[in-house]
Amino acid sequence: MPEDAPETIAEKKLNPVVKTVLEMGPILAFFAGYVILKNKVFTIAGTEYSGFIVMTAVFIPLLAASTFVLWRLTGKLSVMQIMTLVLVVVFGGLTIWLNDERFFKMKPTMIYLLFGGALGVGLLRGQSYLSLVLGEVMPLDAQGWKKLTFRMMLFFFALAVANEMIWRTMETDTWVKFKTFGLPIAMIAFFMAQGGLMSRHSTEEDTPKDKTPKA
Template identity: 75%
Template sequence: MSEKEIRPAVRTALEMGPILAFFAGYILLRDRAFTIGGTEYSGFIVMTAVFIPLIALSTVALWRLTGRLSAMQVMTLVLVTVFGGLTIWLNDERFFKMKPTIIYVMFGAILGVGLWRDRSYLSLVLGETLPLDAAGWRKLEFRMMLFFFGLAVANEAIWRSMSTDAWVQFKTFGLPIAMLAFFMAQAGLMRRHSTDPAETEDAAD
């Protein structure tokens, strides 16, 4: 089934809304503690409990509006639920902080396996919206593999050595900015290897 078109603003709101809500709630509750069922929970744990249903609802809304979900969206929801649930159950924020590391290692590994098998998994997901030749896909996937592994290392370094405030800011703003900067840096590669006639003419000029 082909993906239905929705407004970019709606997609951005659904994808970033839960993250921004987590950030805002954490800022409001970070210095408070809540006793529930005889157990004391920090504001971080409480907002983790709020974040799980928020991202579930946003993912379902994206599915209903577009008719499909990417593998990354499904895997993110599963890992948020699993690691967020462990965070709440064990009352230990480390599990939620490790979640981005697991996600980026998994996607880096998937791209690495594709490169090793000489198969372009990324083109299966983005091929309709990003027309590239085979060499372009291979170069982009290699760079994305390194990028994902780099993000995993950065996440581990930050949550293990810095404060929770620093990690929340990195998760909310640093990761999206890094993603945007990465794809902007690939503009030249995309022009050079585009199979779109208009892009090919521009690259040749």
């Protein structure tokens, strides 16, 4: 019995609906709060803060709490989740401390540059770091992982450029909508577009089918 315990913990699965709520909840809360508070100014300790800054201060602990709950429910966090939380704390903290919303707007750029750069370094070393994150849900052969990783690297760099262009040239309202809805939609569209690659390089058919189901 004790020998089975670690395996049980490692295999903890989370309801997809709960997972989506925990991952998207803080982002949607930020959007809703921003819409309500965007035209308001709050004076705290003699300093005026916009609704955007106030919602940034709310978003940081919300994301930290949801990440903690994800860890408690699943027993693990991906490198992407950890790095996202770290960068949100750093750039969100700078936004609040310096009372300058530009730092929070830069955060997606830094995240996507970091992830894209990491994938690029892995490819130069002949490795697919993406397979370490998605290997459990997307069984691909080595060539498939290389191709998908390369495309994902370019996609991350494109998102970084898009984020810079939008926050530097457009109003805050536009950037908030892009961050809340545009980025998740772009991510879904990217993976949907990779359907052909995934089917060509899938290794699911290579999985032995004569395994006896566990009682």
